[in-house]
Amino acid sequence: MLQVILLLLPGVVSVEWRVNYSSPICAARGSNVTTDCTFTYPRKQRVQQVRWCSMKSNHDQKCMNGPYVYDSEANNNQNNFQYIGDKTSNCSLLISNINQTHSGEYKFKFITNDNEGRWTGDPGVEISVHDLKVYMSRSRENGSTVVGDSLNLTCTLDCPGKLTEVQWFKNGDPIQQSEPVLTFSRVTAKDSGNYSCSLRNFKTTVSEEFTIYIEADVTRTPAVLIIVVSLVSLAFITAAVMLIRRRKKRTQRKPMEEREEAQDPLYNTLQKTADKNVPKAKDVQQEDEVEYSFVSIKPKKWLQVSANTVQENDSTIYSAVMNG
Incomplete structure (x- = not known):
């Protein structure tokens, strides 16, 4: 029986270049989206540069040339894209206030210090915005x-x-x-x-x-509400009819009174005579003042003399009666 034995010698390790993306992303317009990403490379090499590119603007499918949505060596990266990973294993990207123009496929590319150390993760991550x-x-x-x-x-x-x-x-x-x-x-x-x-x-x-x-x-309107509305309407109509009748009666009564006064000349003559003979308040006041002016008041001394005289006369009469 043939047995195959695989020997792994120390220092001889098979290392695979790889980029792992998150599942396809579906996002709401205006939200923030994070594309989870990890990558691996030979341990002896060191990552010098990282890039993210959109397949809408980069048509070589390998991010060989720009434009890039993010480049660690550039100073003019788009404000919506922020690299939140590192240069060892994490390649996550944050897209802020995402909109429909950001929909599409994105790929991560990294470059090491080795002349042949370039790798682009393929296929990339798909993002759709709604x-x-x-x-x-x-x-x-x-x-x-x-x-x-x-x-x-x-x-x-x-x-x-x-x-x-x-x-x-x-x-x-x-x-x-x-x-x-x-x-x-x-x-x-x-x-x-x-x-x-x-x-x-x-x-x-x-x-x-x-x-x-x-x-x-x-x-679905309740019957009570219909009844209330009907009663209120009836009350307004009744009040309006009564007001119209009152105004009509007043209008008819005034011409009638004027006709009665015009048809009774005797009443008018007597009324005028009575008004003429009745003295005015001012005249009555003047007559009272004239009559009051003839009243005279005697001095106190004269009144006393008169009283004494009456008293003496009474005494004389009384003495005459006694002597008789």
């Missing part, structure tokens, strides 16, 4: 949304998997809801508005607004 969107599902399939309907608003992204935490907005203001599905069991007129969503803590990923307009459902 907008967040808001979709509505409701209990009524057709027609407009009316008061009392139930509906759901769902924040979605055209990527595999489901969103975990989001931030909801109504008319641009944040609301306390982190679930991807916003549920309305019974909508009211206050629920009308413009709704949008974004990734949690990433307002730059906010979606386009989705408008909800809630209409009043006449068929």
